[in-house]
Structure formats: structure tokens, C-alpha cells
Amino acid sequence: MAKVNENLLSLGGRYLFSEIAARTGKFTAAHPEVRLIRMGIGDVTRPLVPSVIRAMHAAVEDCASAETFRGYGPEHGYDFLREAIVRTDYAGTGIDIDEVFVSDGAKSDTGNFGDLLSRDNLIGIPDPVYPVYADTGSIAGRPLRYIPCNEGNGFCGDIPSERLDAVWLCYPNNPTGAVISREKLARWVRYALENECLILYDSAYEAFIRDADIPHSIYEIPGAKECAVEFRSFSKTAGFTGVRCGYTVVPKDLKIRSANGRKISLNPLWERRQSCKFNGASYISQRGAEAVYSPQGRLEIREVIDAYLETASLIRRTFLEAGLTPCGGNNSPYIWARCPHGMSSWEFFDFLLARAGVVITPGAGFGAEGEGWFRTTAFASREATLEAMNRMKDIIK
Secondary structure, X not given: OOOOOXXXXXXXXXXXXXXXXXXXXXXXXXXXXXXXXXXXXXXXXXXXXHHHHHHHHHHHHHOOOXXXXXXXXXXXXXXXXXXXXXXXXXXXXXXXHHHEEEEOOHHHHHHHHHHHOOOOOOEEEEEOOXXXXXXXXXXXXXXXXXXXXXXXXXXXXXXXXXXXXXXXXXXXXXXXXXXXXXXXXXXXXXXXXXXXXXXXXXXXXXXXXXXXXXXXXXXXXXXXXXXXXXXXXOHHHHOOOOOOOEEXXXXXXXXXXXXXXXXXXXXXXXXXXXXXXXXXXXXHHHHHHHHHOOHHHHHHHHHHHXXXXXXXXXXXXXXXXXXXXXXXXXXXXEEEEEOHHHOXXXXXXXXXXXXXXEEOEEHHHHOHHHOOEEEEEOOOXXXXXXXXXXXXXXXXX
């Protein structure tokens, strides 16, 4: 008889957002008259911008003609998109086209990159954390070392004194909305170089950064190409949560050690892994992503993100007026705040659902340090957000 991966059994319970959906569904069934406002899961609500729609329509037409039809594409992505990424997102960093690997989203890549790492690597995990980092590490049976991220350290975590084999960093952060200074990120790079530690840098929300002194990419830091992989996504940047497209940068200078101590480049290993397990993002989605980098596309995307940031600012102001001390909401679509009245995270989730018909994300779902906190997102419409804030402001004081 086949045997189960026992590590999966140790995860326990549902995935965080599945649990939220289950509780919300139960409430809706019991109270069909309540119009819920969902501010928990970070899904976008604004439509794809016109430049992207035109490009995707043209790509569909390509598929209708024998002369322009596309079948299997390259596993690492079409050059037209990779060239646009290098030219725009990584100008001045020295990143080359063959260091960019297009995928169906950052969630897949962050979950799959562990295939390249030995199971006995000690992995640093920020707490609170995007669940995929911790869950995929646990599924693989790797030892995890949690790095507390709290008010005392600006939700950025302290550089560890012990040696880690790899560490996850995410800025702007999901779930806390915190950003990292250039100086702090440079300290992480120095730590990684000195300890031969691999940095797994999730930069999915970099498009929301508006402060000029906050780095958009870890490769702005000297030496990062020798120690860091960077993950990015078009999901929040361009509304591709349903379209699915993202990419990962694996520099050729980045090496880790084999069991016999030999240094191995991760770039060809990631290409080999993707060629084996992934058939590439669709031609249509990649043409849409390419349009994000056109002059008109960039203007349109900027307007959408500005609108989300305006909504985030509205949430942040409401929380401040209610006496909370939120993190995020200025360079991030997430706002993180302490639960009022001394409630636990799930108590506040149920309380807010019952009293206001508003769905948030309980901080405890992101780790032990998230207990007593909650996350909201700025992706609802301005009208829905205004109503949610009106419903919430009196009961959270």
C-alpha cells in the first residue's frame, strides 16, 4: 500500500483562506439578508486596463490563424516579455534575460522553489508570515526557524545571530504592510554573504512603493545577485489574479553548495526544474503582461494602483481616528492593526462578521506573532470601503 507524506498530516486544519471562506459561508447561509463586505483575501476588484485587454484580444486572434498560432511555449517564458521585464523592472541592475523565468504566478514559484534545496536546510521564516512559505517548508520536512516581526522591530525582524541556510523576506510585507529600508536590506545581504545564506525575496507588491528611498528590488543592493532570488507577480500589479502570470529572477552568480561542498549555480537548476514540472504560462497571458510595460500600459497601471493606495489611506485614517496604530497602507495595499477590546484574532473576526458584516483576515492565521492582530486589504471598491469603515468605526473604538 502507498504511504502518505506524514508532513502533510502535521499541517493541521484548513489553509487560512479556506477557513475564512468556510466561516463566511456558514454566516451567509444563516444570515442571507446581510450584505457582506469582503476586506480579507487580497483579491483585486478593478478590471484589467485597456492596454492589457487589447494585447490579450490580439493574442487570441493570433491563436485563430495557422500562421500565428502558438502551441507549447518556452518553459522560461517568451523573450518578448522577458526583454520587457529586464528593460523596465531591472534597468541598471545588471540582470540578464536568461536570469528571468516567467511563470503562472509568484505563489507557484515561492511554493516550488524549495525543490532546489536539500531537506536538511534550516530555513528562516518571518512571523507573521504568508502561509505558503511555512507550509511548503513543513510539507518538505525542513526545519524552520521563526523570526519574530512585531511593533518593536517595525515588523521587519531582527538579523539573526545564528546561521541560517536560507531565509524568506517579503517587502512590502504580506500581511503587515511593512516596508524595509535600504540600510536594513543591505544588512540582510551582508548577513547572507557572510553566512552563505540564500535569501528568497518576495517582491510581489513593489509596484505600491511610493517613497523614493525604499528599494523596489533586492538587486539594488550590491552583492545581492550572489545571494538572492527574487519573486514577482502581475497579480496585484496589473490585476492578473485570474489571468495568472508572474516571474522569478535567478542570477547566474548565485550559487549554493552540494553535499560534497562544491558550489552549484541555481540558475540552470531552476531551468531544469521548470522544464520538468512546468509547461509555461499561456501565450495570451504573457502578451497581456508585456502590455503592462508599454508607455500607455504603465500610465494605466499607475492609475489603478494609485486608486488602491487611496483606499488604503482611507482605511489607515479610519483606524487612526479609532485609536488603533496601524502598520502599512501607504506603500502597501495591506493594513495591519491590533484587535480592539483585547480580543483574539478569531474572536474579532467573528465579532466583526456578526456586528458589521465585514470580513477581515485574522492575524493568528499568519503565525504566533499575528495573534491579537488583523489584516485588511485595500482592494475593495472605494464605495464598499467607505461603507465598511462606517460600519466598523464605532465598534472598534
